[in-house]
């Protein structure tokens with residue numbers, strides 16, 4: 257590890273938070289990559305995403321949810337029709353069986369509503385801790401750390417954990433950050449894993465957080481060769497896409513600020529009205 261050999265617990269926490277801040281600048285548009293409109297859709301999409309890519313799942317979920325939009329509809333679905341709709345996500349027979357079992361349990365035990373706690377979610381068929389945290393963090397706004405294969409790899413490379421056990425990794429990383437940051441840390445780390453810090457050949461020579469990473473040198477350090485390994489919007493030739501994504505996130509941030517300012521004005525106005533007794 258070299259210069260991080262003697263790192264203290266406090267030093268580790270500071271470095272972890274610095275990595276998170278720099279990743280936030282690098283990926284201001286980081287978010288859950290599965291498309292969904294409600295907790296049920298995210299739950300189903302996350303179950304489908306096992307052993308396949310989010311892009312592949314997003315390609316088939318619109319048709320699936322158009323046909324079976326609610327837990328009740330899916331609980332009553334003919335299994336062969338579900339299998340056909342989800343075939344391209346792989347392991348489609350097991351996944352279809354899981355979806356039907358899941359939908360039936362939601363209908364039977366939760367009035368057709370997705371429960372909002374890890375304890376309840378992990379009792380559903382096909383739902384583990386990772387899926388539960390994805391659903392809680394993104395559909396319910398409950399902070400959660402999502403430990404998938406990218407997250408495990410990067411957390412270990414960053415020196416945030418030395419464990420391979422997802423539950424231990426989750427608690428090691430949770431201890432480094434404020435609770436409110438858990439969901440976004442997860443998104444940013446996974447974004448970085450998909451684009452730069454790959455499993456086989458991380459693009460260390462083109463990595464903006466190399467100065468904070470004990471694993472620098474595990475991958476390609478030559479800047480020109482490393483740049484060729486970058487993926488998606490960071491890949492060579494994708495400058496226009498990157499500019500668009502950055503502009504979109506700047507626009508989103510502006511809308512957020514404007515709406516927050518409006519909320520504050522409304523709250524102040526309501527307070528004034530109540531104080532002066534002119535409210536109806």
Ligand code: SF4
Pocket residue numbers: 413452453454458459460461463464465466469470471472473474475
């Ligand atoms: S320096 Fe290399 S190992 Fe470290 S985060 Fe960057 S790409 Fe990954």
